[in-house]
Amino acid sequence: MVTGAAPRVGVLALQGAFREHRHRLESLGARVTEVRLPTDLAGLGGLILPGGESTTMARLMDEYDLWDPMRDFHASGGALWGTCAGAILLAREVEGAPPQFGGRQRSLGLLDLTVRRNAFGRQVDSFQTSLDVRGLGAPFPAVFIRAPAFTGVGEGTAVLATHAGAAVLARQGRVLASAFHPELTGDARLHRLFLGLVQEAVPAL
Numbered sequence: 001m002v003t004g005a006a007p008r009v010g011v012l013a014l015q016g017a018f019r020e021h022r023h024r025l026e027s028l029g030a031r032v033t034e035v036r037l038p039t040d041l042a043g044l045g046g047l048i049l050p051g052g053e054s055t056t057m058a059r060l061m062d063e064y065d066l067w068d069p070m071r072d073f074h075a076s077g078g079a080l081w082g083t084c085a086g087a088i089l090l091a092r093e094v095e096g097a098p099p100q101f102g103g104r105q106r107s108l109g110l111l112d113l114t115v116r117r118n119a120f121g122r123q124v125d126s127f128q129t130s131l132d133v134r135g136l137g138a139p140f141p142a143v144f145i146r147a148p149a150f151t152g153v154g155e156g157t158a159v160l161a162t163h164a165g166a167a168v169l170a171r172q173g174r175v176l177a178s179a180f181h182p183e184l185t186g187d188a189r190l191h192r193l194f195l196g197l198v199q200e201a202v203p204a205l
């Protein structure tokens with residue numbers, strides 16, 4: 001349970017695994033808003049971008065005019081966490097965009113790293129493993145589904161966990177990105193960490 005006033009957190013609800021994040025956040029005492037339109041961001045302290053299909057989410061973000069409002073949300077102090085496809089949307093640069101996108105894919109550029117899509121293989125190569133996460137005690141159970149890897153990590157970005165030599169959890173100030181899906185296992189520690197960022201209870205790096 002979070003102490004103090006319940007933090008208000010949004011979950012981008014255009015596509016993908018947003019309900020699982022919602023339930024996890026609510027179980028930790030947060031008040032959750034499903035974000036589909038720019039006006040839904042009003043009054044929120046944090047926003048989770050879920051896993052799903054980043055190209056589909058990017059297209060819906062075009063349609064609902066969410067790009068600039070999400071950047072403004074960050075600029076005005078909002079915390080952001082992207083899981084899997086959501087991490088792709090946050091990155092400075094995306095590698096491995098499909099040919100119909102001309103090999104280029106739009107992203108928010110709020111996290112100083114390059115993300116390589118589908119770095120661990122296709123859907124059939126999905127797997128679960130345990131990660132040593134900097135700052136957490138016991139290993140963290142992590143589900144990887146057509147997951148990206150973080151490459152070209154910028155100086156101001158801290159790598160908090162790696163798998164098979166690749167960065168899979170990173171943080172830059174109030175922006176967190178995981179290549180895996182913490183909402184699909186029973187471990188709430190990363191959601192708790194994120195609520196700490198939302199409440200500015202975790203010092204910025």
Ligand code: GLN
Nearest residue numbers: 051052053054084085146
């Ligand atoms: N491979 C997907 C993408 O590039 C992400 C998969 C996921 O979010 N589980 O968007």
